[in-house]
Amino acid sequence: MKQKVFLNLGCGFDIKTDTxxxxxxxxxxxxxxxxxxxxxxNIFPYPFKDNYFxxxxxxxxxxxxxxxxxxxxxxxxxxxPNAKIMVRVPHFSSAQAFCELHKTFFRWRxxxxxxxxxxxxxxxxxxxFRVLKKKIVFMKSPLLFYNYLIEPIMNFWKFPLLYENxxxxxxxxxxxxxxxxxxxxxxxxxxxxxxxxxWTHHHMLEQLEQREPGGRTGVPTATPYTSAGVR
Numbered sequence: 001m002k003q004k005v006f007l008n009l010g011c012g013f014d015i016k017t018d019t020x021x022x023x024x025x026x027x028x029x030x031x032x033x034x035x036x037x038x039x040x041x042n043i044f045p046y047p048f049k050d051n052y053f054x055x056x057x058x059x060x061x062x063x064x065x066x067x068x069x070x071x072x073x074x075x076x077x078x079x080x081p082n083a084k085i086m087v088r089v090p091h092f093s094s095a096q097a098f099c100e101l102h103k104t105f106f107r108w109r110x111x112x113x114x115x116x117x118x119x120x121x122x123x124x125x126x127x128x129f130r131v132l133k134k135k136i137v138f139m140k141s142p143l144l145f146y147n148y149l150i151e152p153i154m155n156f157w158k159f160p161l162l163y164e165n166x167x168x169x170x171x172x173x174x175x176x177x178x179x180x181x182x183x184x185x186x187x188x189x190x191x192x193x194x195x196x197x198x199w200t201h202h203h204m205l206e207q208l209e210q211r212e213p214g215g216r217t218g219v220p221t222a223t224p225y226t227s228a229g230v231r
């Protein structure tokens with residue numbers, strides 16, 4: 001059986017070794033023992049061809065990206081359609097999230113808020129991925145024994161949002177948050193982005209129509225959608 005090829009992005013000293021099923025390529029900007037490819041994640045393009053990897057492992061590296069969206073675009077380019085991208089990043093409630101070298105904070109709704117136009121068209125770039133799994137992870141030790149109970153509670157149902165938006169995040173700071181993403185095919189990406197534009201346009205029209213008729217600028221007439229987008 002042919003081995004799948006996985007990328008260990010920004011591996012540092014966490015070197016992955018090959019198995020019968022998976023061939024690992026360990027990438028880091030430092031040429032330490034075990035690194036297969038020396039490259040800085042903030043330099044584009046990455047030294048790999050399109051649609052190359054079956055999976056990408058990103059452990060505590062995406063928070064270091066100078067341009068988060070461009071980095072995600074590059075991961076999409078080098079990953080095969082339906083490839084899995086496993087992401088581990090500091091949760092924003094963790095003290096380590098505030099390291100001077102970190103550029104981006106992550107929370108429960110990271111990667112999953114892309115359908116909300118209130119957060120801007122820039123987030124539509126993340127339509128190239130679908131969130132399969134996510135989990136807020138708490139540090140566990142004999143001194144932090146209560147986190148064995150806290151972790152399943154804070155990941156249950158709507159509790160993650162309650163946790164992040166109340167004093168609980170300060171009372172029980174998390175360690176990291178884990179995401180498993182699936183790479184969409186180009187066609188699927190276009191369909192989702194078109195849907196995003198349609199939904200945003202419809203939302204804006206609804207907001208305008210709730211104002212007094214005419215208003216200062218008048219209420220625009222709704223424009224029909226076509227297969228090519230909004231005209």
